[in-house]
Amino acid sequence: MAGKNKQKILIVDDSEMNRSILADMLGEEYDIVEAEDGVQAVGILSKQASELSLVLLDIVMPKLDGFGVLSAMNQNGWIMDVPVVMVSAESGSKQVERAYELGVTDFINRPFDALVVRRRVVNTILLYAKQKRLIGMVEDQIYETEQRSSLMIDILSHIVEFRNGESGLHILHVRTLTAMLLELIAAKTDRYGLTPREISLISTASALHDVGKIAIDGAILNKPGRLTTEEFSVMKTHTTVGAEMLQAAVPGWMTDEEYEIMKSHTTAGADMLARLPVQHGEDLVKTAYEICRWHHERWDGRGYPDGLRGDEIPIAAQVVSLADVYDALTSPRVYKPAIPHEEALRMILDGQCGQFNPMLLECMTENAEKIRTALEGDAAEEIQQRNLRSISEEALRGEGGAVSERTLRLLDYERMKYHFFAAMSEEIQFEYTVAPSMVTLSAYGSKTLGLEEIFMDPLHSEKLISLLGRETLEKIVNSQHDTTPDDSDSTMEVLVRLDGESRWFRVITRSVWSRDLPPKYMGLLGKAIDIHEEKMKLRELEKKASCDPLTGLLNRASAREQIENRMLVHPDGLFALLEIDIDDFKRVNDEMGHIFGDQVLQDLAKRMKHSVRNSDICCRAGGEEFFIFLEYNTDIERTMERIFNSLCFEHEGRKVTVSVGVALGSEVGRKFDDLYNAADMALYAAKHAGKNRFCFYDESMSDTVS
């Protein structure tokens, strides 16, 4: 049923009946795609906008209404490509105006009339197709002109550089005049079949009319005063020399034999040229050849080099010769001053510069004033040139309403490339736009996260909130706050709850800004990479590095760091640092062996852990020396009693006792080194008093030691 050549129409309406009425009215001639709300519509558009010939769009719909769809179409540029006809019971002028502003082509009001619907659909599709073709044609022409111009300017700038200074302006004038005369004669007669394209071609090629002068001796070229007969015959060769140069520019373009035929009869030559396989750009060279060779021929056959007459002389050469003569007369030359416009015109009409095509002369006299003013501002041509360039650049950039075919093809290609790479990489890629507030996920992302590929309003999406938690979600959506249009990337690590398990992801985003001044925040591009394994490994390593391998307690350095951090975070907490030393541990080692000694250390570590809260910090500082850093509420004496008792034990029948020095933050302050020194002094006091006991630090100890 769905024939390949059928045009595809997307019908967006929340009422199934309305969709099917429209589908039935359009009948079998079209391929119909349906969407029952705006989100579905955007989804379909994002996948196949370039295949759609038309969208029929309702306004009032759940999830995302017709205006939302239009905004998305504008944002993605689809509106340039796909015409939209609104189908709605809404007829308020405000709504209609807004829809037109958003680029809608037409309205079909309910109730639907089968004939009206069909006719509107056909018309809209035709109109768009035609418009697209026209844009393509204009653009190709502009593009070609530009290509040609830049080529010409390259060649000519060299000539101007190497030869006399007059040519630069002369070339511009001849070109302007040629274009003008061609337009005038095309309006007068279709005898020469001049299309706008051809006019542009000839006026561009006209810039090359004197290219053969490169080969002429400068002494002759710039001689002030009359040329001798001999000199003049050298001068004349600039026509054939220029033609030969062009002939050589495209190798194999014309054989000598063909050239002879062409010389003997212009129309026969033209026929033959038409039969030759034409390379790109050859018609330009061909035109330039005609101009170079024959721009000194005259209507009555008394010109040079070939003595062609009448319309044997190609129109391109006829027009350029007239333009050349007029500008030569009205410009100052080394051998003569500038002649005023009226006098120059009279000289030409009187035949003082040879005979010209009477129809061209007619054009010239009828538009004498126009010609004079056109050449007055020599900037005119430049301006035209600039305009041309800016129009085409605009078209190519897709600004000012017209997205070019070329741009669309590029976009299609980029889209394909993106989808391919997105599918190949196991990454969650996403795109967020502010208006409409919408998220687009890569296929892999959608599968991994169990979310739709496109969904609206992410900040209120229950599913997304349960995946990320509200806080993280807001952090990602608002990540642009840390960026600017110049520095638009941001990276963060977030926890994602997937299938009941929390996993770490790294989320990298780039904020997208409008070209306005000041730039407006438009949305985000981003990807999320699962770094869970990597992160866990890192944590494991960190933990290993911070722990004593024998007992699993923290080592001294990391304990110190944690203790300092704890005191910083809780400036009002009551803290105690306990320094614990196993009594006569050397003897235990000596008598029972190192393995036994290690077991004692492990046993003690376990008891330490059990005797304090999880949040307290236990550490093996080295050898048989341990720390406990704890937070207490009121009665530290009783707490110490309890801890101390649990640290005295028997290991495999051998009694183990410890001595403990206690320093209180409330007495010695909150510096680790001060706490440590005080605990150390208290420990010394405990040992000194006979071991197997604990001592609190008091100020008298500092005196005894120091």
Place this chain on the structure above:
Amino acid sequence: MTLRDCYAALGGDYDEVIARLRSERLVQKFVLKFMDDGSFEALVRAVGEKNQEEAFRAAHTIKGMCQNLSFTTLGRSADELTEALRNGWSDEAPALLEKVSADYARVAGAIGELKASL
């Protein structure tokens, strides 16, 4: 019962719909389909819950379908309800819904009879 009779019974404009859709077969197909649409149930529920947004959308959808099928009477009452709800909740909505319900019942009855006679 003919399709024309059905239109007379439900308060619709048979001539107009035929002029627009141009096929009795199509009109009949859509008339029979009318009862499959869940908008009326959604409308009753939404008005009951005072959910303006939902109610507006459902009334709007019914109005649109009626316009397309030339169900003049029901279309008119659905239009009144739609307009009442356009800019926020209206306390007139329950009363207007009663009118819509009565017209909807009339349409449902006529379509039921048409179905039975096919």
